[in-house]
Amino acid sequence: MNKPASVPEQVDAVVVGAGFSGLYMLYRLRQIGLSVKAFDSAGDVGGTWYWNRYPGARCDIATPDYTYSFDPELEKEWTWSEKYATQPEILDYLRFVADRYGLRSDIEFSTAVTSARWDEHEKRWTVTTGHGEEIRCRYYIMATGCLSVPKSPDIEGAGRFAGPVYFTSRWPHEGVDFTGQRVAVIGTGSSGIQSIPLIARQASQLTVFQRTPNFSIPAHNGPAPADRLQQLDEDRDGYRHDARWSRIGVPSEPTDVLGVTASEAVRRERFEAAWQQGELVGIVSVFADQLLNPASNDIVAEMIRAKIRSIVKDPGTAETLCPKDHYFGTKRPCLDTGYFDTYNLPHVRLVDLRKQPIVSITEDGIETADESFGFDAIVYATGFDAMTGALVAADVTGRDSLSLKEKWAAGPSTYLGLMTAGFPNFFMLTGPGSPSVLSNMAVSIEQHVDWVAGCLKDMREEGLDTIEPTELAESGWNQHVQDCAAITLMPTANSWYMGANVPGKPRVFLPYIGGVDGYRQACDDVAGQGYLGFRMTGPGREQCRDGVIRRMQPDVAMVLELIATMDLPPMETLSADDARALMAATAATRPPGPEVGEVTDGVIPGPAGDLPYRLYRPAGSSEGPRPLVVYFHGGGWVLGNLDSDDPLCRDLCERSGAVIVSVNYRHAPEVRFPAAALDAFAAVQWADANAIELGGIPGQLSVAGWSAGANIAAVACQLARDAGGPHISGQMLICPVADSDMTRPSYQENGDGYILTTALMRWFWDHYADPADRRDPRAAPLRGDLQGLPPACIVAADFDPLRDEGVAYARALEDAGVPVRLTRARGHTHTSVTMVGVVISGAPVRAEIGEALRDFFPSVESRERVS
Ligand code: FAD
Ligand code: NAP
Numbered sequence: 001m002n003k004p005a006s007v008p009e010q011v012d013a014v015v016v017g018a019g020f021s022g023l024y025m026l027y028r029l030r031q032i033g034l035s036v037k038a039f040d041s042a043g044d045v046g047g048t049w050y051w052n053r054y055p056g057a058r059c060d061i062a063t064p065d066y067t068y069s070f071d072p073e074l075e076k077e078w079t080w081s082e083k084y085a086t087q088p089e090i091l092d093y094l095r096f097v098a099d100r101y102g103l104r105s106d107i108e109f110s111t112a113v114t115s116a117r118w119d120e121h122e123k124r125w126t127v128t129t130g131h132g133e134e135i136r137c138r139y140y141i142m143a144t145g146c147l148s149v150p151k152s153p154d155i156e157g158a159g160r161f162a163g164p165v166y167f168t169s170r171w172p173h174e175g176v177d178f179t180g181q182r183v184a185v186i187g188t189g190s191s192g193i194q195s196i197p198l199i200a201r202q203a204s205q206l207t208v209f210q211r212t213p214n215f216s217i218p219a220h221n222g223p224a225p226a227d228r229l230q231q232l233d234e235d236r237d238g239y240r241h242d243a244r245w246s247r248i249g250v251p252s253e254p255t256d257v258l259g260v261t262a263s264e265a266v267r268r269e270r271f272e273a274a275w276q277q278g279e280l281v282g283i284v285s286v287f288a289d290q291l292l293n294p295a296s297n298d299i300v301a302e303m304i305r306a307k308i309r310s311i312v313k314d315p316g317t318a319e320t321l322c323p324k325d326h327y328f329g330t331k332r333p334c335l336d337t338g339y340f341d342t343y344n345l346p347h348v349r350l351v352d353l354r355k356q357p358i359v360s361i362t363e364d365g366i367e368t369a370d371e372s373f374g375f376d377a378i379v380y381a382t383g384f385d386a387m388t389g390a391l392v393a394a395d396v397t398g399r400d401s402l403s404l405k406e407k408w409a410a411g412p413s414t415y416l417g418l419m420t421a422g423f424p425n426f427f428m429l430t431g432p433g434s435p436s437v438l439s440n441m442a443v444s445i446e447q448h449v450d451w452v453a454g455c456l457k458d459m460r461e462e463g464l465d466t467i468e469p470t471e472l473a474e475s476g477w478n479q480h481v482q483d484c485a486a487i488t489l490m491p492t493a494n495s496w497y498m499g500a501n502v503p504g505k506p507r508v509f510l511p512y513i514g515g516v517d518g519y520r521q522a523c524d525d526v527a528g529q530g531y532l533g534f535r536m537t538g539p540g541r542e543q544c545r546d547g548v549i550r551r552m553q554p555d556v557a558m559v560l561e562l563i564a565t566m567d568l569p570p571m572e573t574l575s576a577d578d579a580r581a582l583m584a585a586t587a588a589t590r591p592p593g594p595e596v597g598e599v600t601d602g603v604i605p606g607p608a609g610d611l612p613y614r615l616y617r618p619a620g621s622s623e624g625p626r627p628l629v630v631y632f633h634g635g636g637w638v639l640g641n642l643d644s645d646d647p648l649c650r651d652l653c654e655r656s657g658a659v660i661v662s663v664n665y666r667h668a669p670e671v672r673f674p675a676a677a678l679d680a681f682a683a684v685q686w687a688d689a690n691a692i693e694l695g696g697i698p699g700q701l702s703v704a705g706w707s708a709g710a711n712i713a714a715v716a717c718q719l720a721r722d723a724g725g726p727h728i729s730g731q732m733l734i735c736p737v738a739d740s741d742m743t744r745p746s747y748q749e750n751g752d753g754y755i756l757t758t759a760l761m762r763w764f765w766d767h768y769a770d771p772a773d774r775r776d777p778r779a780a781p782l783r784g785d786l787q788g789l790p791p792a793c794i795v796a797a798d799f800d801p802l803r804d805e806g807v808a809y810a811r812a813l814e815d816a817g818v819p820v821r822l823t824r825a826r827g828h829t830h831t832s833v834t835m836v837g838v839v840i841s842g843a844p845v846r847a848e849i850g851e852a853l854r855d856f857f858p859s860v861e862s863r864e865r866v867s
Helices: 020-031 072-077 087-100 190-202 226-234 236-244 264-277 294-311 315-321 389-393 441-462 471-486 516-528 554-566 576-587 646-656 675-689 708-723 745-749 758-768 803-815 842-856 858-866
Strands: 010-016 036-039 113-119 124-129 134-142 165-167 182-186 205-210 216-218 334-336 348-352 358-361 365-368 372-374 377-380 395-397 426-428 466-469 534-538 541-544 598-606 609-617 626-632 659-663 696-706 730-734 792-799 820-829
Touching (some): 010 124, 020 036, 020 441, 072 236, 216 264, 226 236, 264 294, 294 315, 315 348, 441 534, 466 471, 471 554, 554 820, 598 675, 609 646, 626 646, 646 659, 646 842, 659 675, 675 696, 675 708, 696 708, 696 842, 708 730, 730 842, 745 803, 792 803, 792 842, 803 820
Parallel strands (some): 113 395, 134 426, 165 377, 182 205, 182 377, 205 348, 626 696, 696 730, 730 792, 792 820
Antiparallel strands (some): 358 365, 365 372, 466 534, 534 541, 598 609, 609 659
């Protein structure tokens, strides 16, 4: 094939796409001295802003923020006319940028890249275009956009309509005049919501087909926000720095106001301020917990619904426009200009596809289950195959002939959203697993491009020329991306973030929700740690520091950061009384834990006096007796009481369906070893003897405990076996102290920085037991005879100094023939699993604990299965 002179045989890098990402990538690659060729199937630069020319198309991030910031001179030379610029103005801006830096000479327009194939021998990519040209390159960079492949119409009869059909994402350059026409718009996402008011101005009849109503707030467009412009004028660098280290790429003060605890006045005031501001950054952060807590989310959602009802005059239409099937923010919220008012116009009609689904598009209109509509034109505002669509549309084939499409059949897998294993030297800009669409993309794009350019420069300086993530690093990042999403409400929606808008697309949360700031830090950390998780090679050398960049659960990390800001004294430097007071003070600010059926306090006759207990009866247990769980709180035998573990006990009660009897025991240093263990055994004996009075089922009794409480629970099992009873059905040991040997690796790895420290553990032991006693099985159950003990469930947390002794106890029990379930609390600390209502990621672990407790009592399961 003859190549146009403008397409060389070989370059250092090929960039696909000439939108915001591709243009800046081209600029940066040239800057570091690489030869580059870029391709775009569009006829000019602009990407999104080239294609999406529908009436009303604008940005929804204010223009002072939705702009390049890499060159202060460029910023001075361009002035935006509006707060939210129109598509033509943004396209003009990108053309201006292309011209200013002379970028066009390296871009081949109207040229689609159809395939790219890695040659392992040559360490080069061969890129093929739709015109049949081939070009070889060392680095292949897809700047192909998250929202660039329109979703194909998945509606019966879509090809049959005889009149004109328009896609918002492929709008005719010459525009469309709907004057006097009967127009249908299908879709009420951002594109529909922006275009509907303007189409309504021309059309003689406008019918909007809505499948899912969307949350939208007024954009209050006008001049660019004066406060932002002033901040930029005064300190441009500071402003841009704040944007780069903000949550969504727009400088803003994070709030700590919680929707669930704020007063009605504060709620209203914060909501109204956000409504008036007309910016996404405001409305998505009315409350700190609105994307985490359904109750808080509902406060914002209900206030938006009230606004919709106040704008739309027809109550039925208003109700149909009120989103009720997803939490606010779990689908991209919209900014609009007169959207809801449009439904007050006499010639505009809303059709609710949930009640009246489309049966088929016909030659002259649309047929629903109830009605036939005739139209002159149909507009599809039906969205995109987002985030992965463009990446898999081109046939990208990596090592061993594996295609990206095949690799991602069950969902995308990336390291940092930038690269994917098996595809050396292949970079994605704003790929799945990066903040991209959850952020001001101008900021995220610059960060990605800068990182890639910095990486290629570093490689060259080190004499390296190939780079690829390791499987370990990639799977660790994928896990982290999903962990971050899992603590939010995001995965609950059928959104394009979840791939749910495209039939057959795997349901995976696609972007990274850990924040622009958190993400930037992770990327910086990777580079700073010698490109952790990347394998890099060059002539005669290879470098690879394998590892996972974020292993901790995101909310656990947040709690640790918060605690660090409190500057608390290390507990082991305090007296026992002061440590108890500190623990009580922090406990007083916690959420209370779930409601249970009934809570009563009482006392148990212990070996040396009464022991207080608190009994938790699950809801509905008045209908009949339940199994009993005798629970012992944590606190290193020194701290803790019935209140300290109250939220956890409530949680376990509800999850297990058992009656929980939480027993306090004598504490050290006032009363030392073996008092706590003997109290625990006495409590078990008493509970067994009084099972009926406690609402329990005789013979169905388990023990449970956390930390030192798990230690004495385990010891109680050994004592009961030795004494010939009572019969214990199971032992639930959450992060147990199983041994007194503090030389296991977890004491080094997790010895500092995760609340329970090695120093504090030593302090606990010193208060509890003399060194000579610490090998006694009643202090270190791992050293006892383990034959014939009850089935166990042991929870071991990754970031716990006690992790390894918990695992060792599980293994030793197994070796002794005891059935054991070992639950790894991935990404958790010693304390985080127990932080009910604070650490959301602890809930799935506690769900497993609840399930294991139920399994100790098979009759409960079978009874509930029957009911
Ligand atoms: P794109 O702009 O999508 O450019 C990708 C380019 O790659 C396209 O031109 C495409 O033709 C080309 N391409 C793809 N595959 C191939 C191939 N195989 N061969 C050749 N060329 C190919 N984000 C915000 O942050 N704020 C906003 O206000 C905002 N508003 C938006 C409004 C609309 C209507 C849409 C659709 C998106 C909006 N976005 C917004 C997201 C927007 O996509 C990004 O802000 C940004 O423009 C993306 O730039 P990009 O260069 O990464 O991708
Ligand atoms: P979208 O948000 O995915 O909305 C598509 C709409 O079409 C939804 O209402 C969807 O309903 C509906 N739909 C899809 N298939 C349908 C079918 N078969 N039958 C009936 N209805 C169907 O797409 P978009 O509006 O183009 O926006 C995509 C993203 O681009 C936005 O979220 C935003 O990030 C960006 N964008 C930004 C702006 C801006 O304001 N700057 C403007 C446009 C786009 P369901 O919800 O039920 O699937």
